[in-house]
Amino acid sequence: MDEAMSVFKEFHALSGEDKAIETSKDPNKSCYIYPSSENYATEKFHLWRDALVHNCNPLEECIQFWPEQPPRYREVVGPYTAEVRKLGFRILEFFSQGLGISLGGLVGNQNLVVNHYPPCPDPSLTMGLGKHIDPAFINILLQSDVYGLQVFKDEGWVVVEPIPNAFVVNLGYPLQIISNGKLKGAEHRAVTNSNIARTSASFFISPSHETLIEPAKSSVDASHPALYKSLPYKDFISKYLANFSDSKALEEALRTTV
Ligand SMILES: O=C(O)CCC(=O)C(=O)O
Numbered sequence: 001m002d003e004a005m006s007v008f009k010e011f012h013a014l015s016g017e018d019k020a021i022e023t024s025k026d027p028n029k030s031c032y033i034y035p036s037s038e039n040y041a042t043e044k045f046h047l048w049r050d051a052l053v054h055n056c057n058p059l060e061e062c063i064q065f066w067p068e069q070p071p072r073y074r075e076v077v078g079p080y081t082a083e084v085r086k087l088g089f090r091i092l093e094f095f096s097q098g099l100g101i102s103l104g105g106l107v108g109n110q111n112l113v114v115n116h117y118p119p120c121p122d123p124s125l126t127m128g129l130g131k132h133i134d135p136a137f138i139n140i141l142l143q144s145d146v147y148g149l150q151v152f153k154d155e156g157w158v159v160v161e162p163i164p165n166a167f168v169v170n171l172g173y174p175l176q177i178i179s180n181g182k183l184k185g186a187e188h189r190a191v192t193n194s195n196i197a198r199t200s201a202s203f204f205i206s207p208s209h210e211t212l213i214e215p216a217k218s219s220v221d222a223s224h225p226a227l228y229k230s231l232p233y234k235d236f237i238s239k240y241l242a243n244f245s246d247s248k249a250l251e252e253a254l255r256t257t258v
C-alpha cells in the first residue's frame with residue numbers, strides 16, 4: 001500500500017506535459033487525466049483536483065496503456081489493483097449473500113482513479129471533490145496521511161481520519177437501489193487545504209452497462225414497495241451525471257412515484 005501511494009504521488013509530481021504523454025497510449029482512451037474544473041467561468045465552485053483514470057480489468061489487456069512514468073508504475077500498481085480487486089469481490093460476496101443476488105456476475109468496469117489535490121492558497125473558495133455518492137457498487141479507497149475526506153452524517157460533515165494501512169470502503173448508489181434503501185450510499189466529499197498536497201486512490205467496482213439496477217426481489221414486499229425505478233446501469237449513469245451537483249434532484253430522478 002505504501003509503495004502504491006508513493007508511485008501515485010510520483011505520477012502526479014510529473015509535469016502536465018509528461019502526464020499528458022503518459023496517458024495517451026490508448027487511442028480508445030481507457031487511460032486519461034480528468035482535470036479539475038470543467039467550466040471555470042460558470043461553475044458554482046471550483047474543483048481543485050486532477051485525477052488519473054484507467055481501467056484495471058482484464059489486467060493483461062489494459063496494463064499496456066498505463067503510464068510508464070514513474071518507471072515502477074506498472075510493476076507496483078498492477079499487483080496492487082489485483083489485490084484490491086480480490087478484496088472488493090470478497091466484500092461484494094457478503095453483500096450478495098445478504099441481498100440474495102449474485103453481484104459478482106453483474107460487474108463490468110473496474111477502474112482506478114488516482115486523485116491529486118494540490119494545496120490551495122484559499123481553501124474556502126474551492127472544493128477538492130463536491131458532495132456525492134459513488135456511482136459504483138463499491139469503492140476501495142486508499143488515502144494518504146493528509147486529512148481531506150469527509151462523510152455526511154446526521155446533517156453534518158464528519159472527518160474520515162486517514163488510518164495507516166487501512167482502506168475506506170464506500171458503498172455506492174447501485175447497492176442503495178438494489179437493497180431498496182436498506183443500505184445507504186455514503187455521501188462524501190474531499191476538501192482542500194492550504195499547505196500540503198493530498199493524494200488518494202479509488203478502486204471502483206461497477207455494474208456492467210446493461211445490468212438492470214433495481215430493487216432486489218428479496219428487498220421488496222407488500223409493506224416495502226420498490227422505492228426505485230428499474231434502469232439499465234448506463235441510463236442510471238446518464239441521470240447521475242446530469243444531476244451530479246444536486247443530490248436531491250438525483251434521488252427524485254431515480255425514485256418511483258409511490
Ligand atoms: O479523495 C478522497 O478521499 C475521495 C475520493 C472520492 O470520493 C472518489 O474518487 O469518488
Ligand SMILES: [Fe+2]
Pocket residue numbers: 132133134139170188
Ligand atoms: Fe467518491
